[in-house]
Amino acid sequence: TQLLEQSPQFLSxxxxxxxxxxxxxxxxxxxxxxxxxxxxxxxxxxxxxxTGGEVKKLKRLTFQFGDARKDSSLHITAxxxxxxxxxxxxxxxxxxxxxxTFGTGTRLQVTL
Amino acid sequence: DAGITQxxxxxxxxxxxxxxxxxxxxxxxxxxxxxxxxxxxxLRLIYYSAAADITDKGEVPxxxxxxxSKTENFPLTLESATRSQTSVYFCASRGVAAYxxxxxxxxxxxxx
Numbered sequence: 001t002q003l004l005e006q007s008p009q010f011l012s013x014x015x016x017x018x019x020x021x022x023x024x025x026x027x028x029x030x031x032x033x034x035x036x037x038x039x040x041x042x043x044x045x046x047x048x049x050x051t052g053g054e055v056k057k058l059k060r061l062t063f064q065f066g067d068a069r070k071d072s073s074l075h076i077t078a079x080x081x082x083x084x085x086x087x088x089x090x091x092x093x094x095x096x097x098x099x100x101t102f103g104t105g106t107r108l109q110v111t112l
Numbered sequence: 113d114a115g116i117t118q119x120x121x122x123x124x125x126x127x128x129x130x131x132x133x134x135x136x137x138x139x140x141x142x143x144x145x146x147x148x149x150x151x152x153x154x155l156r157l158i159y160y161s162a163a164a165d166i167t168d169k170g171e172v173p174x175x176x177x178x179x180x181s182k183t184e185n186f187p188l189t190l191e192s193a194t195r196s197q198t199s200v201y202f203c204a205s206r207g208v209a210a211y212x213x214x215x216x217x218x219x220x221x222x223x224x
Contacts (some may be wrong), residue, residue, distance in 0.1 A: 031211050042202050042215030043155075050211070088155070092211070099145075099170065100213065102155040 003027055003088055004103035013079055013108045021074045022105045023089035032065055032072045037086040037105075060087045079110045118203050118216035125193050126224055132220045133188045135203030143206040144186040145213065146170075146178065148199040149166055155202065193223045 007022045023032070031050040035043035046054050049065035049072065056063045060083075062075040072089055084105050090100040116137040128204045135144065146169075148157040157170030159178040167178050174199060176188045191198055200220050204213040 010205075033212055040215050040217070042204070044215070045212035048211040088211075090155075098156060099159075099160060102147075104152070104154040 003093075003101045004054050004091055005078070006087075006089060006103040006106050008106060009104070010107050010109075011019070012111070015110055015112050016081055019076050019079060020050075021076075021087055021108075022071070023073065023091075023103050024071045025091065026070065027093060028069050029091035030069070032069070032089060032091045033100065034072070034074055035088040036065055037092060038089060041087075043088055076108075077109075081110050081112060084108060084110050116203060116205055116214055116216045118219050120200075120219060121128070121217065123221045125221070127139060127194060128192050131190045131193055133190075133201055133203075133221070134184045135188070135216060137184055137186075137203075137205045137214075139205065139207065139214075140174075140183055140209045141205035141214075142183070143205045143208070145202065145206075146176075146186070146188045147173065147202045148197075149202060149218075150199050155174065158188065189203055190221075193221075195223050196221045197221065 004025050034046045035046045037043040047063045052067045052069045054065045060077045064073050086105045088105045089103040119134045141161050145160045147155045149155050156172050158176050159170055159182045164180050164183045180186050183196045200218050202218045203216045206213050
């Protein structure tokens with residue numbers, strides 16, 4: 001059973017476009033993280049959100065944690081080729097804070 | 113160099129052989145994790161460790177053995193490799209006060 005569903009699975013856009021990636025679950029998470037993974041490498045942490053309704057910005061990336069702490073979104077403004085990669089959300093469920101459950105990922109390709 | 117290193121990067125082994133994947137971190141992080149990454153399944157937790165000599169099963173532990181005699185090392189052993197264990201394996205670590213994981217670069221294992 002996949003606890004975290006990401007959508008879309010694949011996204012191919014042109015440079016300059018905006019996009020949103022969604023991460024949804026029926027479970028409540030004490031914290032949620034977003035990672036980016038490039039080919040041949042391990043995932044790299046982008047952000048952690050811990051409070052329901054929290055919004056964090058990292059340059060052109062905006063992350064939001066749902067009020068009920070069951071979902072999250074990642075919005076990229078004016079995408080660049082350097083944003084290309086696999087985006088993964090990962091949640092820590094209450095009482096299991098040391099273990100993360102990962103979503104299946106969204107593969108983003110940004111072309112010139 | 114500081115960081116988390118996995119070895120080997122690539123490994124081909126035959127069905128039925130024992131193989132050990134190594135993971136070493138230099139931060140003295142308490143928590144260490146082993147994940148496997150497969151198309152369609154995302155990252156799935158195999159085993160994790162909260163401290164030296166403390167290990168516990170994750171989502172897919174069957175066929176794997178771990179040990180943690182020293183804080184910095186967390187080897188993963190496939191006792192009798194099967195083709196279904198062909199995958200990319202990632203080791204990760206996390207400090208007690210941190211949320212995010214730091215991942216190694218992975219080991220691509222092929223069982224023939």
